[in-house]
Amino acid sequence: MMKRAYAALASMACLLSAGSALAAQPTPWQMDFQPAATQVMEQINWFEDFTLWFIVPITLFVLVLLILVVVKFRASANPVPSKTSHNTLIEIVWTAGPVLILLALAIPSFQLLSLQLNMPQNPDVTIKATATQWQWNYEYEGGESPLSFDSYMLKDADRPAAGKVDLAAYPRLLAVDNEMVVPVGKTVRLLVTAAPTDVIHAFAMPAFGVKIDAVPGRLNETWFKAEAEGMYYGQCSELCGKDHAFMPIGIRVVSEAQYTAWLAAAGNNLGEANKALMASVESGSKAVDVAENVSK
Template sequence: MNRAYAALAAMICLLFASGAGADQPVAWQIDLQQPVTSIMHEIKWFNHYTLWFIVPITLFVLALLILVVVKFRASANPVPSRTSHNTTIEIVWTVGPVLILLFLAIPSFNLLNKQLTMPENPDVTVKATATQWQWNYEYEGGATPVAFDSYMLKEEDRAAAGKVDKAVYPRLLAVDNELVLPVNKTVRMLVTAAPTDVIHAFAMPAFGVKIDAVPGRLNETWFRAEKEGLYYGQCSELCGKDHAYMPIAIRVVTQERYDAWMAAAASDLPGAYKVLSASVSAPAPAVDVASK
């Protein structure tokens, strides 16, 4: 009986625990990735909202096409109508689309305004510079500068990096050095490309972020991750032969782990990642429910 209570308690803890998240593409995915920022929550809502317009319109147009094919084919309608004007139809097909576009435009403009309005006093500022075919990250404003390159993890380097589990570190998405950021903090991203390079794009689907990295131009965006975890994105602008091998990985951790990583990364980046990975993957302390 005690074991049954212990198992039940463990299930309840798992069910209601906030836990760490991790989002990446999955096989046969038909919906957007699970949102971990307020902007992405609204993007996902807007995506589902537009379906209530797109699906009926598509079915209506299909029905009209079938009606025209069946009713007005040459064998069934040898003498076609010569009607050229119908005031009612003209009003309906003008006012109807205007109303539909109005219902789509208002939430769309509101969402764009939230995306493009930079919050004041961000907690963290990171500059991401793209080159063929990797990302360079530089933390701005810190007492000790931290900057590093991030390449796609090669298969032969998995064991040495401690990233053998492909469920956590998927092929073609895992990187050697993840961008580490604190949870529930406003992050300002400065995005550009090397002056002699081509246009890239910094895209993180779970965050609702996609912004071009243009040589000689500094673009900016922001996000606030609500959940710890390891999240994946990719360069989303065709940038050359290795465009498909330019992933983005962001690890969101607690403020304490972030501060410890920053302090260690300034002098020992590999060591800082090892300590961080060990602390993130360490199992939670067991609770002896059966004895209570």
Template structure:
């Protein structure tokens, strides 16, 4: 009995642990990914809000089409109506869409304003440079420079990287070097592409971030992750034959873990990553407990 309770408790820890959750696409996903930034919370709310307009309008148009087909088919209406004007109907189909668009425009503009208004004095500034087909990251404003390339993780390299858990490090989304950022800190992202490259796009669905990476142009966006874990995105602009193999992975950790990683990453990035993985990959420990 005690062993069964222990296994159940370990399973619940795996299912509901929030400290090391990873957000990624799932099979048959119908909704957006779970929001972990203030902007993404607003995006998800707006997505659900628009459904209160989209669903009734769709059903109304469907019913109207069925009614027109049945009521005005040739057999039921052999003499077509010659009506060419109806003031009431024209007023309704003019004012109705205007009111609907007004109810959609106000929260939409508020959301756009929140996305495009850069917070003052961000805690972290990172430059992301896109190249066919990888992402390069540089942490700005540090005494000891920290920068690295991030490639999609190959299956043959999983064992050496300690990333054999495909649930946590999924195929085609996991990378060799994740972008490490602190939780509950404002992050300013500078996004561009190599001067001789093509247009890419930096997209992180759980953060509500999607911004073009254009050669010769520096775009910027921001986010503040509210929950630790691993989060996955991808290049979202068709950029060539390996466009599908250009993932983005962000590891959000506590501020103390971030500072420790940052201090070690400048001199030995692989060692800093291994140490951080040992401290943050909590599900592996839960599995060990359950097996005992």
């Protein structure tokens, strides 16, 4: 009985960990944000909920006033209109009320902007993302050997060779041939620009709360710290030409040990390093089969 209980717990843990890797991507009829993978995105989710406590009552209040005016002060019910020119109390209320509401919204919004825009000291990883029509180039800076590679949208014909036939894990029009790989729980400094002769793009990763313009001749800076391993998908979010919709962003968050091994191998052979990393990541799902064998 104890073996069965441990096996069940292990299976549940593996399934939950595997599911988290598939969560950070768009879903059909999605109306809310993607699950937060960083502290910044958690704060964005909180701020959205916070603002709704103001937006919904104000919207309903204005709706009630409109209905009241239409019904009570229509021509047939109010043939002699009021000639009141002002009301001191109403003037004070509709001036002081919005001021207080704006203050209540401004304080947490400034705190959120400060969290987003203030770069942490001594980041663990620095990556430069350069946009061109219509792909991304990633440069890992500060390592023993330079690492730079392009990231294109994965074509259907290339899926078998890349080992990415699973559309749930590698969705169509979002999966890429070479993902940006980062370690979990580490601060990543991201430098974003566009090629000098290109157009404006935007690097957007919804689960991280990251969205920053890639402007030719300008180097913008942002950061993120992913708190959960898995695959995360974003897109270019600035209209950049005819293939704007085919310029996805893929970021794979792995353990520090997996990241170190991948970084050491990627400089010599990126393709083989990616395959070895995928095999290492996917081997974790086999723990479910091991648990099932134990229970038998």
